[in-house]
């Protein structure tokens with residue numbers, strides 16, 4: 162009997178979990194830009210405070226607010242520029258101070274230059290004075306030490322995805338390298354005598370290999386590493402020899418094949434792996450009905466069907482969610498329930514997944530159910546789900562869509 166989508170997703174998740182545990186690889190320590198989009202492996206505590214010292218938020222004059230009220234006129238002290246130590250402020254003085262410069266001891270507020278008289282900076286000289294407003298609130302335009310984050314407190318928690326803002330914070334804290342979770346290493350094999358790498362020359366009956374690119378791009382987007390990939394022909398002996406060569410060379414956590422697993426006379430994967438711990442069983446879905454799962458030479462193994470749309474739907478339905486659940490990466494797809502633009506029929510015994518375009522209001526199906534319709538897939542931005550038991554959905558009824 163065919164497995165349900167939920168059962169197969171659970172089996173794939175357990176396979177990925179076991180692969181990650183078996184591998185036991187260390188976290189990767191990488192530079193900040195290399196860490197982009199990866200998942201932080203350990204908590205990071207702020208090694209310094211931000212701001213690291215009290216500083217000015219404006220170009221203006223640093224003053225003692227208590228002195229300002231009764232004294233509209235101040236002697237002008239030495240200018241304090243950003244990047245230099247600030248000498249203490251003497252009584253009766255106001256110090257020209259630039260944005261980001263250290264607030265001097267003895268000052269607790271900044272008056273913006275626009276509110277000073279004269280309202281421009283002059284070359285400091287003995288006897289120079291400036292008039293400031295009669296009342297200056299304490300703390301005005303001062304960025305207090307540690308007001309963003311205090312040294313010793315949690316800056317980022319383990320499991321955080323490192324996007325530009327998080328990487329910027331680490332840089333500001335002076336952290337140059339971070340430990341990120343290791344990526345799953347995948348060996349990707351496409352199969353079929355008819356399959357030729359793009360850029361090659363097609364003979365009669367041959368087609369270009371879409372699946373290696375499609376799956377490699379999907380894996381990369383999902384935060385996995387493609388350790389190696391190639392096309393293997395329909396000879397089981399040849400397939401096995403090259404497969405074991407690649408397993409040795411690339412040491413993958415997961416072997417992923419496309420094609421060669423259904424009912425034909427030349428199902429290379431099925432024939433070659435007949436003696437391994439692999440189950441070839443249908444899942445009650447369309448596309449993506451034929452599926453293979455198990456271990457090959459101790460390495461976790463998944464086989465997706467050869468039709469390109471079937472391969473992509475298999476990836477989105479099984480492997481991508483398993484990676485999210487086990488590794489916290491990638492982010493899950495956004496799932497919406499939105500009205501279907503037109504009526505549709507679906508086979509009762511299968512969970513059908515159609516391709517569609519969601520325009521912010523409703524979803525319109527693109528192309529038919531055929532799993533060779535790659536152009537229609539490329540024009541879509543959503544997968545549209547019609548679960549087992551659903552035979553007809555009228556226009557306007559809500560359906561589940563996954564945004565791609």
Ligand SMILES: Nc1nc2c(c(=O)[nH]1)N[C@H]1C(S)=C(S)[C@@H](COP(=O)(O)OP(=O)(O)OC[C@H]3O[C@@H](n4cnc5c(N)ncnc54)[C@H](O)[C@@H]3O)O[C@H]1N2
Pocket residue numbers: 351352353355356368369370371372373419420421422423424425428448449450451465466467468469471532
């Ligand atoms: N008698 C039956 N025939 C088929 C069944 C079935 O239940 N009974 N299932 C059909 C379904 S559904 C699918 S999906 C396919 C899956 O077949 P395989 O996984 O064995 O894949 P292949 O036969 O090798 O290829 C299927 C199709 O996809 C093309 N292909 C393969 N690899 C690539 C690639 N890398 N890039 C682009 N296109 C590729 C291949 O040329 C075939 O057209 O089986 C049905 N048959």
Ligand code: MOO
Pocket residue numbers: 446447448449450451466468470471531532
């Ligand atoms: O399951 Mo196949 O993937 O329908 O074309």
